[in-house]
Amino acid sequence: MRRFLRAMLALPMVGLPLLSGCWDRLDPENMAFIMAVGVDPGPSSNFIYTFAVAMPKSSNAAAGGDSSGGSQEQIVDVFSQEASNLTAALMASQSYVARRLTLIHSKVFVLGESLARKGVMPVLGEVVRNDEFRRTVNVITTKGRADTFIHSIKPTMEKDINLWFELELDPHNIGAVTPHHSRFHDFIVDMEQPGTGATTILSAARPDIERGKARIADEDSDKKASQPIEGDQYAGTLHRSGETPIDFFGSAVYRGERMVGFLTAYETIMMNMLRGEFEKTTLEFRDPSDEKLTLSIIMSAQKKPDMDIKRNKDEIEVSFKVRMEGDLIGSFSKLDYTLPQNQKKLETSVEEQLRDRTSKILDKTMHQWSTDCFHIGNHVRATFPTLQDWYAFKWRDHIKETKYRLDIRFQMRRHGDQVGPAVEGDKMNLK
Amino acid sequence: MNTHRIGVRETASIGIIFIIAKIFLPFQRSLAEIGGTAAWIIALIAAMLCPLTWWSIRGVLRHASGGSTLIEATEEIWGPWLGTIWNLVYFTFFFTITFLVLREFSELLASDILPRTPMNIIMIAMLIPIAVVAYAGLEAIGRFCWSAAGLIVASVVIVLMGGLMTHFEPDALLPFWGTGRSQVLSLGLVKSSLFSEMLVFGFLLPRLRKTSQWPKAAWWCMSVSAFTIFITTFVYLFVFPYPTAIRLNVPMFELSRLVIFGRWIQRLESVFLISWLICAVVKLAIGLYCSAATLSQMMKLPKVQPVIFPLALLVYACSILPGSEMEAVLWDGQYLRTYGSLVSIGIPMLTWLLGMIKSKLKGQQT
Numbered sequence: 001m002r003r004f005l006r007a008m009l010a011l012p013m014v015g016l017p018l019l020s021g022c023w024d025r026l027d028p029e030n031m032a033f034i035m036a037v038g039v040d041p042g043p044s045s046n047f048i049y050t051f052a053v054a055m056p057k058s059s060n061a062a063a064g065g066d067s068s069g070g071s072q073e074q075i076v077d078v079f080s081q082e083a084s085n086l087t088a089a090l091m092a093s094q095s096y097v098a099r100r101l102t103l104i105h106s107k108v109f110v111l112g113e114s115l116a117r118k119g120v121m122p123v124l125g126e127v128v129r130n131d132e133f134r135r136t137v138n139v140i141t142t143k144g145r146a147d148t149f150i151h152s153i154k155p156t157m158e159k160d161i162n163l164w165f166e167l168e169l170d171p172h173n174i175g176a177v178t179p180h181h182s183r184f185h186d187f188i189v190d191m192e193q194p195g196t197g198a199t200t201i202l203s204a205a206r207p208d209i210e211r212g213k214a215r216i217a218d219e220d221s222d223k224k225a226s227q228p229i230e231g232d233q234y235a236g237t238l239h240r241s242g243e244t245p246i247d248f249f250g251s252a253v254y255r256g257e258r259m260v261g262f263l264t265a266y267e268t269i270m271m272n273m274l275r276g277e278f279e280k281t282t283l284e285f286r287d288p289s290d291e292k293l294t295l296s297i298i299m300s301a302q303k304k305p306d307m308d309i310k311r312n313k314d315e316i317e318v319s320f321k322v323r324m325e326g327d328l329i330g331s332f333s334k335l336d337y338t339l340p341q342n343q344k345k346l347e348t349s350v351e352e353q354l355r356d357r358t359s360k361i362l363d364k365t366m367h368q369w370s371t372d373c374f375h376i377g378n379h380v381r382a383t384f385p386t387l388q389d390w391y392a393f394k395w396r397d398h399i400k401e402t403k404y405r406l407d408i409r410f411q412m413r414r415h416g417d418q419v420g421p422a423v424e425g426d427k428m429n430l431k
Numbered sequence: 432m433n434t435h436r437i438g439v440r441e442t443a444s445i446g447i448i449f450i451i452a453k454i455f456l457p458f459q460r461s462l463a464e465i466g467g468t469a470a471w472i473i474a475l476i477a478a479m480l481c482p483l484t485w486w487s488i489r490g491v492l493r494h495a496s497g498g499s500t501l502i503e504a505t506e507e508i509w510g511p512w513l514g515t516i517w518n519l520v521y522f523t524f525f526f527t528i529t530f531l532v533l534r535e536f537s538e539l540l541a542s543d544i545l546p547r548t549p550m551n552i553i554m555i556a557m558l559i560p561i562a563v564v565a566y567a568g569l570e571a572i573g574r575f576c577w578s579a580a581g582l583i584v585a586s587v588v589i590v591l592m593g594g595l596m597t598h599f600e601p602d603a604l605l606p607f608w609g610t611g612r613s614q615v616l617s618l619g620l621v622k623s624s625l626f627s628e629m630l631v632f633g634f635l636l637p638r639l640r641k642t643s644q645w646p647k648a649a650w651w652c653m654s655v656s657a658f659t660i661f662i663t664t665f666v667y668l669f670v671f672p673y674p675t676a677i678r679l680n681v682p683m684f685e686l687s688r689l690v691i692f693g694r695w696i697q698r699l700e701s702v703f704l705i706s707w708l709i710c711a712v713v714k715l716a717i718g719l720y721c722s723a724a725t726l727s728q729m730m731k732l733p734k735v736q737p738v739i740f741p742l743a744l745l746v747y748a749c750s751i752l753p754g755s756e757m758e759a760v761l762w763d764g765q766y767l768r769t770y771g772s773l774v775s776i777g778i779p780m781l782t783w784l785l786g787m788i789k790s791k792l793k794g795q796q797t
Binding site: 012023024131134135136166181185186188189192193375378379381382384385386387388389390 | 467468542543544545546547548549552559597598600601602603605606607608609610611612671672673674675685688689691694697
């Protein structure tokens with residue numbers, strides 16, 4: 001009898017904690033997983049939120065999707081809602097979306113260009129409070145409107161929207177042409193620091209590609225023109241046709257809460273290099289033997305760059321010491337860069353070009369835009385004894401006057417699978 | 432009274448879990464709010480002061496008759512009236528810890544894990560296992576703590592390492608003096624109350640077989656808990672640098688949500704949540720047991736168990752007193768973690784002093 005009584009007592013004790021599942025049960029069958037959220041300014045001081053929801057497999061088939069992988073398969077369901085904040089937008093959207101909308105698996109937060117130029121803090125301040133929203137979500141600034149970007153999410157090769165985002169947003173996977181970190185956490189941490197310039201992935205929808213109207217120019221009659229460097233472009237200007245109508249190329253730079261401009265892919269790589277976040281990638285350089293030609297080097301950092309700060313009252317001087325190395329992988333030159341004297345010539349030229357490019361991006365961001373994308377402020381802050389002194393200094397006001405020194409060295413390590421250039425047989429000259 | 436013995440490992444584990452469970456609450460944020468980039472210095476000073484509690488408890492127990500707990504020793508030294516008043520303060524301290532931590536943990540669950548579950552259901556769901564564990568007694572708690580302590584500390588270390596590998600802000604601890612040298616140093620003294628839970632040793636030490644085991648248990652407990660409290664604050668500032676550090680609701684939980692190693696290793700918080708909930712339940716059980724033990728010893732009851740369930744009901748009732756999560760956190764920060772060291776260091780120190788004077792006077796008389 002006593003045992004029975006104990007068991008009866010134990011039953012609610014064991015059962016009660018399980019009851020919590022009744023309220024917070026998550027049934028994937030009833031849920032709509034939002035993969036991307038886009039924000040544009042609304043008509044009445046509010047916003048237009050555009051959602052890309054992963055298409056459930058069963059609904060996909062019902063919608064006429066081809067399970068064998070046909071091109072018409074719809075992998076996201078897109079809709080927009082005007083609202084004053086994200087939570088209100090979700091609440092209103094829930095009235096016409098049968099499944100329960102959730103942000104727990106969202107991958108990207110897309111900021112439209114006009115919103116980014118106006119200021120994004122009201123949007124971020126609201127979103128960061130949301131318990132479903134994770135700080136690991138990637139932030140993208142898109143040229144044009146965010147809803148156009150979301151409507152252009154139409155991968156042609158990849159049918160798994162989650163995998164597509166994971167691959168496209170991984171800088172290692174896409175050639176390091178975007179900021180090394182563009183997560184919401186990094187973005188808002190940078191924005192909350194005085195003077196620090198937050199950066200995001202720069203993206204652009206390509207309706208011309210979607211409509212099949214993108215044209216690559218035919219052969220140019222001007223034979224004297226220099227070969228362009230692909231990295232010197234922004235998202236939206238890549239000369240291409242076919243595949244997904246979205247470019248991820250370069251970065252958007254913010255001063256405080258407002259976007260001030262874009263960086264090309266090459267400038268973004270240089271920024272990553274100075275930040276100590278360089279990801280092994282292929283870089284194009286002008287060929288020292290013929291400035292019209294380009295050559296490609298697989299570049300990697302020998303070690304993290306050293307950043308040294310000297311502060312004399314209000315005067316700040318920052319020195320970057322960068323050590324790079326690379327493998328020559330593509331060259332049109334007839335010069336054999338494996339020979340010591342030519343190798344030296346190439347190394348010196350690469351160093352000069354790297355110095356020139358980093359100098360330009362430092363001038364552009366610090367002296368032109370007054371924003372610190374290189375976290376120099378973190379090091380300057382270390383020269384103050386207290387936070388009160390640091391905030392009174394007003395780092396933003398001193399960014400423009402900050403001087404910099406660059407010490408960049410490059411070493412060629414390897415030369416691909418061929419020693420010396422390929423030469424047409426008739427032009428072979430044996431001495 | 433139940434006088435089952437416990438070992439050094441169990442004693443140290445109870446102390447560790449009772450002290451470190453607060454790392455899953457917003458304590459790192461509170462330190463960042465008052466110390467800025469120097470929050471870690473406050474944690475360091477608090478850790479350096481925690482032996483004071485241990486020395487005073489040892490002093491009190493040494494000046495009372497053998498086998499007495501802190502409660503019995505306080506009454507023996509101060510006499511029945513004053514002793515009861517001080518013991519009432521101890522009871523209030525343990526009881527406040529229990530109901531405030533219950534509320535704070537329930538709020539954490541309600542805001543981030545179980546947003547649709549009613550608050551009272553979460554609290555009752557936690558309170559029942561807490562009462563059952565406390566009812567099982569100190570010996571059972573000790574064994575349970577010993578088996579859980581490793582798991583909890585390991586989960587914390589993994590999350591900290593994961594957080595650092597995901598985001599690392601250089602020079603995050605500078606400016607060195609944060610909000611100002613004098614403020615940081617003085618608040619370091621005040622925040623020694625972070626280790627006020629060391630008072631539990633007043634119940635644990637008499638349960639050890641030999642007095643020679645006391646220092647071993649106490650120093651193990653102090654080292655591990657000081658390291659854990661310090662390192663969580665230290666790493667938190669690198670992953671969530673100031674001023675972001677002062678804006679997060681539950682720092683350790685946010686840290687675990689941030690960990691991401693590629694496609695396959697992410698969203699780890701649910702894994703760690705299990706060990707953290709175990710930690711919360713054990714801490715609350717220890718708090719409830721200490722409250723019940725203090726009360727039963729004040730009332731000269733032969734057993735602790737009859738007081739457990741009525742007290743558990745009282746804990747539930749008091750935990751809904753704070754009007755909101757912010758109020759509960761405010762009570763914790765402004766009262767418990769500001770004046771806590773008066774209870775954990777001040778009263779035992781005074782009692783020890785009086786015990787010494789009384790012993791000397793007794794020696795002179797004889």
